[in-house]
Amino acid sequence: MSNDRQLQQDVIAELGWDAAVNASRIGVEAKNGIITLSGHVESYAQKWAAERAAQRVGGVKGVAVEMDVVLPGSSQRTDADIASAARNALEWNVLVPRDAVAVMVEDGHITLSGDVEWAYVRSAAESSVRGLQGVKDVSNLIRIRPQIKPSDVKTKIEAALQRRAHLDARSISVDVDKGTVTLAGTVDSLAERVTVENAVWNAPGVQKVVDNLIVAR
Known part of the structure:
Protein backbone atom coordinates (compact mmCIF):
# COMPACT_ATOMS: atom_id res chain seq x y z
CA MET A 1 0.00 0.00 0.00
CA LEU A 71 -27.01 25.15 5.17
CA PRO A 72 -30.14 23.06 5.78
CA GLY A 73 -33.41 24.98 5.92
CA SER A 74 -33.51 24.88 9.70
CA SER A 75 -30.13 26.68 9.88
CA GLN A 76 -30.97 29.51 7.51
CA ARG A 77 -30.65 32.95 9.12
CA THR A 78 -30.81 36.50 7.81
CA ASP A 79 -27.61 38.53 7.77
CA ALA A 80 -29.13 40.83 10.37
CA ASP A 81 -29.80 37.87 12.68
CA ILE A 82 -26.25 36.56 12.22
CA ALA A 83 -24.73 40.00 12.85
CA SER A 84 -26.77 40.40 16.03
CA ALA A 85 -25.78 36.94 17.27
CA ALA A 86 -22.11 37.59 16.45
CA ARG A 87 -22.19 40.91 18.30
CA ASN A 88 -23.68 39.21 21.36
CA ALA A 89 -21.16 36.35 21.21
CA LEU A 90 -18.26 38.80 21.16
CA GLU A 91 -19.68 40.75 24.07
CA TRP A 92 -20.07 37.59 26.14
CA ASN A 93 -16.47 36.49 25.50
CA VAL A 94 -14.33 37.88 28.34
CA LEU A 95 -11.17 37.52 26.21
CA VAL A 96 -12.42 40.07 23.66
CA PRO A 97 -12.32 43.73 24.77
CA ARG A 98 -15.65 45.47 24.35
CA ASP A 99 -16.03 47.37 21.05
CA ALA A 100 -12.57 46.24 19.86
CA VAL A 101 -13.96 44.11 17.02
CA ALA A 102 -16.38 45.15 14.27
CA VAL A 103 -18.68 42.66 12.52
CA MET A 104 -19.92 42.68 8.92
CA VAL A 105 -22.13 39.96 7.45
CA GLU A 106 -22.91 39.39 3.79
CA ASP A 107 -24.80 36.29 2.58
CA GLY A 108 -23.78 34.37 5.69
CA HIS A 109 -20.11 35.32 5.44
CA ILE A 110 -18.78 37.07 8.55
CA THR A 111 -15.92 39.56 8.34
CA LEU A 112 -14.24 40.59 11.58
CA SER A 113 -12.11 43.74 11.74
CA GLY A 114 -10.51 46.02 14.29
CA ASP A 115 -7.27 46.44 16.25
CA VAL A 116 -6.16 44.36 19.25
CA GLU A 117 -2.89 43.93 21.14
CA TRP A 118 -2.68 40.13 21.28
CA ALA A 119 -3.07 37.28 18.80
CA TYR A 120 -5.09 35.26 21.32
CA VAL A 121 -7.75 38.00 21.27
CA ARG A 122 -7.91 37.72 17.50
CA SER A 123 -8.36 33.93 17.76
CA ALA A 124 -10.91 34.25 20.56
CA ALA A 125 -13.03 36.59 18.46
CA GLU A 126 -13.12 34.14 15.57
CA SER A 127 -13.90 31.21 17.89
CA SER A 128 -16.85 33.17 19.28
CA VAL A 129 -18.63 33.40 15.93
CA ARG A 130 -17.48 30.23 14.18
CA GLY A 131 -20.25 28.01 15.51
CA LEU A 132 -23.20 30.38 15.11
CA GLN A 133 -26.16 29.13 13.10
CA GLY A 134 -26.33 30.44 9.55
CA VAL A 135 -22.59 31.15 9.24
CA LYS A 136 -21.01 29.96 5.98
CA ASP A 137 -17.52 31.40 6.39
CA VAL A 138 -15.43 33.68 8.61
CA SER A 139 -12.81 36.17 7.39
CA ASN A 140 -10.63 37.37 10.25
CA LEU A 141 -9.19 40.78 9.31
CA ILE A 142 -8.46 41.84 12.89
CA ARG A 143 -5.07 43.54 13.12
CA ILE A 144 -2.58 43.21 15.95
CA ARG A 145 -1.17 46.54 17.02
CA PRO A 146 1.03 45.97 20.09
CA GLN A 147 3.68 48.03 21.84
CA ILE A 148 6.74 45.79 22.14
CA LYS A 149 10.35 45.46 20.96
CA PRO A 150 11.20 42.82 18.29
CA SER A 151 14.04 41.51 20.46
CA ASP A 152 11.58 40.84 23.28
CA VAL A 153 9.29 38.94 20.89
CA LYS A 154 12.14 36.71 19.69
CA THR A 155 13.21 35.90 23.25
CA LYS A 156 9.68 35.02 24.35
CA ILE A 157 9.05 32.80 21.31
CA GLU A 158 12.31 30.86 21.69
CA ALA A 159 11.59 30.31 25.39
CA ALA A 160 8.06 29.08 24.58
CA LEU A 161 9.38 26.57 22.03
CA GLN A 162 11.94 25.23 24.47
CA ARG A 163 9.19 24.57 27.04
CA ARG A 164 7.42 22.16 24.68
CA ALA A 165 8.96 18.79 25.48
CA HIS A 166 7.96 17.04 22.24
CA LEU A 167 9.62 19.69 20.07
CA ASP A 168 13.30 19.92 19.20
CA ALA A 169 13.61 23.69 19.40
CA ARG A 170 17.20 23.49 18.16
CA SER A 171 15.96 22.57 14.68
CA ILE A 172 13.81 25.71 14.46
CA SER A 173 15.11 29.22 13.80
CA VAL A 174 13.14 32.35 14.63
CA ASP A 175 13.67 35.71 12.95
CA VAL A 176 11.70 38.79 13.96
CA ASP A 177 11.36 41.95 11.87
CA LYS A 178 9.02 44.39 13.59
CA GLY A 179 5.81 42.36 13.98
CA THR A 180 6.65 39.71 11.37
CA VAL A 181 8.06 36.37 12.57
CA THR A 182 9.80 34.10 10.05
CA LEU A 183 10.17 30.44 10.98
CA ALA A 184 12.67 28.09 9.33
CA GLY A 185 13.93 24.57 10.00
CA THR A 186 12.33 21.12 10.20
CA VAL A 187 9.55 19.46 12.20
CA ASP A 188 8.44 15.83 12.29
CA SER A 189 4.78 16.34 11.37
CA LEU A 190 2.16 18.86 10.31
CA ALA A 191 0.80 18.67 13.85
CA GLU A 192 4.16 19.86 15.20
CA ARG A 193 4.19 22.61 12.62
CA VAL A 194 0.79 23.80 13.86
CA THR A 195 2.04 23.62 17.45
CA VAL A 196 4.98 25.86 16.60
CA GLU A 197 2.75 28.36 14.80
CA ASN A 198 0.35 28.49 17.76
CA ALA A 199 3.25 29.11 20.13
CA VAL A 200 4.43 31.98 17.96
CA TRP A 201 0.98 33.56 17.71
CA ASN A 202 0.70 33.49 21.51
CA ALA A 203 3.69 35.83 21.83
CA PRO A 204 2.91 39.53 22.30
CA GLY A 205 3.60 41.71 19.28
CA VAL A 206 3.21 39.11 16.54
CA GLN A 207 1.29 40.50 13.57
CA LYS A 208 2.30 38.05 10.85
CA VAL A 209 3.93 34.61 10.69
CA VAL A 210 5.93 33.47 7.64
CA ASP A 211 6.11 29.69 7.99
CA ASN A 212 9.06 28.22 6.08
CA LEU A 213 9.15 25.08 8.22
CA ILE A 214 9.62 21.77 6.42
CA VAL A 215 7.82 18.60 7.48
CA ALA A 216 10.58 15.99 7.52
CA ARG A 217 8.36 12.90 7.34
Whole structure:
Protein backbone atom coordinates (compact mmCIF):
# COMPACT_ATOMS: atom_id res chain seq x y z
CA MET A 1 0.00 0.00 0.00
CA SER A 2 1.40 3.38 -1.00
CA ASN A 3 2.04 6.08 1.59
CA ASP A 4 -0.70 8.25 0.06
CA ARG A 5 -3.21 5.41 0.26
CA GLN A 6 -2.39 4.85 3.93
CA LEU A 7 -2.51 8.58 4.59
CA GLN A 8 -5.93 8.80 2.96
CA GLN A 9 -7.25 6.01 5.17
CA ASP A 10 -5.74 7.60 8.29
CA VAL A 11 -7.43 10.94 7.54
CA ILE A 12 -10.77 9.22 6.85
CA ALA A 13 -10.45 7.42 10.18
CA GLU A 14 -9.63 10.67 12.02
CA LEU A 15 -12.62 12.42 10.45
CA GLY A 16 -14.84 9.54 11.53
CA TRP A 17 -13.42 9.71 15.05
CA ASP A 18 -14.14 13.43 15.46
CA ALA A 19 -17.67 13.88 16.82
CA ALA A 20 -17.81 17.44 15.41
CA VAL A 21 -17.52 16.15 11.83
CA ASN A 22 -20.08 14.39 9.61
CA ALA A 23 -17.50 12.32 7.73
CA SER A 24 -20.07 10.70 5.42
CA ARG A 25 -20.31 13.92 3.41
CA ILE A 26 -16.59 14.54 3.03
CA GLY A 27 -14.33 13.14 0.31
CA VAL A 28 -10.63 12.63 0.98
CA GLU A 29 -7.81 12.46 -1.56
CA ALA A 30 -4.08 12.21 -0.88
CA LYS A 31 -1.23 13.04 -3.24
CA ASN A 32 2.41 13.47 -2.23
CA GLY A 33 1.38 14.04 1.37
CA ILE A 34 -1.17 16.74 0.49
CA ILE A 35 -4.74 16.03 1.59
CA THR A 36 -7.69 17.44 -0.36
CA LEU A 37 -11.04 17.59 1.41
CA SER A 38 -14.15 17.91 -0.77
CA GLY A 39 -17.91 17.57 -0.46
CA HIS A 40 -20.64 19.40 1.43
CA VAL A 41 -21.03 20.13 5.12
CA GLU A 42 -23.93 21.68 6.99
CA SER A 43 -22.04 24.37 8.90
CA TYR A 44 -18.84 26.37 8.89
CA ALA A 45 -17.98 24.84 12.26
CA GLN A 46 -17.96 21.37 10.64
CA LYS A 47 -15.78 22.61 7.82
CA TRP A 48 -13.30 24.08 10.28
CA ALA A 49 -13.30 20.94 12.44
CA ALA A 50 -12.67 18.71 9.39
CA GLU A 51 -9.68 20.80 8.36
CA ARG A 52 -8.19 20.61 11.85
CA ALA A 53 -8.80 16.86 12.03
CA ALA A 54 -6.86 16.32 8.80
CA GLN A 55 -4.00 18.46 10.08
CA ARG A 56 -3.68 16.28 13.18
CA VAL A 57 -2.79 13.15 11.22
CA GLY A 58 0.90 12.27 11.15
CA GLY A 59 2.48 12.46 7.69
CA VAL A 60 0.12 15.15 6.36
CA LYS A 61 2.18 17.92 4.78
CA GLY A 62 -0.66 20.18 3.74
CA VAL A 63 -4.45 20.39 3.53
CA ALA A 64 -6.46 21.80 0.61
CA VAL A 65 -10.08 22.55 1.54
CA GLU A 66 -12.59 22.36 -1.31
CA MET A 67 -15.69 21.77 0.82
CA ASP A 68 -18.85 23.84 0.45
CA VAL A 69 -21.10 24.88 3.32
CA VAL A 70 -24.70 24.09 2.38
CA LEU A 71 -27.01 25.15 5.17
CA PRO A 72 -30.14 23.06 5.78
CA GLY A 73 -33.41 24.98 5.92
CA SER A 74 -33.51 24.88 9.70
CA SER A 75 -30.13 26.68 9.88
CA GLN A 76 -30.97 29.51 7.51
CA ARG A 77 -30.65 32.95 9.12
CA THR A 78 -30.81 36.50 7.81
CA ASP A 79 -27.61 38.53 7.77
CA ALA A 80 -29.13 40.83 10.37
CA ASP A 81 -29.80 37.87 12.68
CA ILE A 82 -26.25 36.56 12.22
CA ALA A 83 -24.73 40.00 12.85
CA SER A 84 -26.77 40.40 16.03
CA ALA A 85 -25.78 36.94 17.27
CA ALA A 86 -22.11 37.59 16.45
CA ARG A 87 -22.19 40.91 18.30
CA ASN A 88 -23.68 39.21 21.36
CA ALA A 89 -21.16 36.35 21.21
CA LEU A 90 -18.26 38.80 21.16
CA GLU A 91 -19.68 40.75 24.07
CA TRP A 92 -20.07 37.59 26.14
CA ASN A 93 -16.47 36.49 25.50
CA VAL A 94 -14.33 37.88 28.34
CA LEU A 95 -11.17 37.52 26.21
CA VAL A 96 -12.42 40.07 23.66
CA PRO A 97 -12.32 43.73 24.77
CA ARG A 98 -15.65 45.47 24.35
CA ASP A 99 -16.03 47.37 21.05
CA ALA A 100 -12.57 46.24 19.86
CA VAL A 101 -13.96 44.11 17.02
CA ALA A 102 -16.38 45.15 14.27
CA VAL A 103 -18.68 42.66 12.52
CA MET A 104 -19.92 42.68 8.92
CA VAL A 105 -22.13 39.96 7.45
CA GLU A 106 -22.91 39.39 3.79
CA ASP A 107 -24.80 36.29 2.58
CA GLY A 108 -23.78 34.37 5.69
CA HIS A 109 -20.11 35.32 5.44
CA ILE A 110 -18.78 37.07 8.55
CA THR A 111 -15.92 39.56 8.34
CA LEU A 112 -14.24 40.59 11.58
CA SER A 113 -12.11 43.74 11.74
CA GLY A 114 -10.51 46.02 14.29
CA ASP A 115 -7.27 46.44 16.25
CA VAL A 116 -6.16 44.36 19.25
CA GLU A 117 -2.89 43.93 21.14
CA TRP A 118 -2.68 40.13 21.28
CA ALA A 119 -3.07 37.28 18.80
CA TYR A 120 -5.09 35.26 21.32
CA VAL A 121 -7.75 38.00 21.27
CA ARG A 122 -7.91 37.72 17.50
CA SER A 123 -8.36 33.93 17.76
CA ALA A 124 -10.91 34.25 20.56
CA ALA A 125 -13.03 36.59 18.46
CA GLU A 126 -13.12 34.14 15.57
CA SER A 127 -13.90 31.21 17.89
CA SER A 128 -16.85 33.17 19.28
CA VAL A 129 -18.63 33.40 15.93
CA ARG A 130 -17.48 30.23 14.18
CA GLY A 131 -20.25 28.01 15.51
CA LEU A 132 -23.20 30.38 15.11
CA GLN A 133 -26.16 29.13 13.10
CA GLY A 134 -26.33 30.44 9.55
CA VAL A 135 -22.59 31.15 9.24
CA LYS A 136 -21.01 29.96 5.98
CA ASP A 137 -17.52 31.40 6.39
CA VAL A 138 -15.43 33.68 8.61
CA SER A 139 -12.81 36.17 7.39
CA ASN A 140 -10.63 37.37 10.25
CA LEU A 141 -9.19 40.78 9.31
CA ILE A 142 -8.46 41.84 12.89
CA ARG A 143 -5.07 43.54 13.12
CA ILE A 144 -2.58 43.21 15.95
CA ARG A 145 -1.17 46.54 17.02
CA PRO A 146 1.03 45.97 20.09
CA GLN A 147 3.68 48.03 21.84
CA ILE A 148 6.74 45.79 22.14
CA LYS A 149 10.35 45.46 20.96
CA PRO A 150 11.20 42.82 18.29
CA SER A 151 14.04 41.51 20.46
CA ASP A 152 11.58 40.84 23.28
CA VAL A 153 9.29 38.94 20.89
CA LYS A 154 12.14 36.71 19.69
CA THR A 155 13.21 35.90 23.25
CA LYS A 156 9.68 35.02 24.35
CA ILE A 157 9.05 32.80 21.31
CA GLU A 158 12.31 30.86 21.69
CA ALA A 159 11.59 30.31 25.39
CA ALA A 160 8.06 29.08 24.58
CA LEU A 161 9.38 26.57 22.03
CA GLN A 162 11.94 25.23 24.47
CA ARG A 163 9.19 24.57 27.04
CA ARG A 164 7.42 22.16 24.68
CA ALA A 165 8.96 18.79 25.48
CA HIS A 166 7.96 17.04 22.24
CA LEU A 167 9.62 19.69 20.07
CA ASP A 168 13.30 19.92 19.20
CA ALA A 169 13.61 23.69 19.40
CA ARG A 170 17.20 23.49 18.16
CA SER A 171 15.96 22.57 14.68
CA ILE A 172 13.81 25.71 14.46
CA SER A 173 15.11 29.22 13.80
CA VAL A 174 13.14 32.35 14.63
CA ASP A 175 13.67 35.71 12.95
CA VAL A 176 11.70 38.79 13.96
CA ASP A 177 11.36 41.95 11.87
CA LYS A 178 9.02 44.39 13.59
CA GLY A 179 5.81 42.36 13.98
CA THR A 180 6.65 39.71 11.37
CA VAL A 181 8.06 36.37 12.57
CA THR A 182 9.80 34.10 10.05
CA LEU A 183 10.17 30.44 10.98
CA ALA A 184 12.67 28.09 9.33
CA GLY A 185 13.93 24.57 10.00
CA THR A 186 12.33 21.12 10.20
CA VAL A 187 9.55 19.46 12.20
CA ASP A 188 8.44 15.83 12.29
CA SER A 189 4.78 16.34 11.37
CA LEU A 190 2.16 18.86 10.31
CA ALA A 191 0.80 18.67 13.85
CA GLU A 192 4.16 19.86 15.20
CA ARG A 193 4.19 22.61 12.62
CA VAL A 194 0.79 23.80 13.86
CA THR A 195 2.04 23.62 17.45
CA VAL A 196 4.98 25.86 16.60
CA GLU A 197 2.75 28.36 14.80
CA ASN A 198 0.35 28.49 17.76
CA ALA A 199 3.25 29.11 20.13
CA VAL A 200 4.43 31.98 17.96
CA TRP A 201 0.98 33.56 17.71
CA ASN A 202 0.70 33.49 21.51
CA ALA A 203 3.69 35.83 21.83
CA PRO A 204 2.91 39.53 22.30
CA GLY A 205 3.60 41.71 19.28
CA VAL A 206 3.21 39.11 16.54
CA GLN A 207 1.29 40.50 13.57
CA LYS A 208 2.30 38.05 10.85
CA VAL A 209 3.93 34.61 10.69
CA VAL A 210 5.93 33.47 7.64
CA ASP A 211 6.11 29.69 7.99
CA ASN A 212 9.06 28.22 6.08
CA LEU A 213 9.15 25.08 8.22
CA ILE A 214 9.62 21.77 6.42
CA VAL A 215 7.82 18.60 7.48
CA ALA A 216 10.58 15.99 7.52
CA ARG A 217 8.36 12.90 7.34
